[in-house]
Amino acid sequence: MAFTIAIDGPAAAGKGTISKAVAAHYGFAHLDTGLLYRAVGKQVLTGTAAIEAAQNLRAEDLQADDLRTPEVAQAASKVAVIPEVRAALVDFQRVFARRSGGAVLDGRDIGTVICPDAEAKLFVTASAEIRADRRFRELVANGLRVDFETVLDDVRQRDARDMGRKDAPLRPADDAIQIDTSELSIDEAIATAIREIDARRAG
16 A cells, blocks of 8 residues: 655755654655755766756666765755756656555655655754754765855755745645754654654544
């Protein structure tokens, strides 16, 4: 039986961590849809046209080790505003979402565009400063030399692009449960998400 959980939110809000934990809890398949755009963005950085990269994306492209760099993140945000890129990746996401056994998808337009009929929808957010601090710590832990103000500026730029684009802007679905993780531990955020999803499954 298919059961789709859509988890949206801005960069570094915690949606990826929550999504993986939720998928493991229920035994569902998980797709970080942001990796699709990062994989396209990476190819654009090496000279491939964005639309061509999206139309020819392969599963193995999502396994690259360098998809989490700041440069690829910025490129992903830029290609994500291109309607033809988004259209090329929609079918892949929708097929994944309705697989038997259940699926968790996290991204920026899952509950509003990709899976508007998802059985459970969450919108995970946090303040820009909190999210920048999390991303800064992650990048430093991975050996990258960055400063906090640059990371904060990147977060704000991505928010502006994601929320301001004409095609599938970042926003909560009308029926999404919003979870602000600014003051929550990882365990508290995961527990809150599972509690809300359990309520939807019971309903």
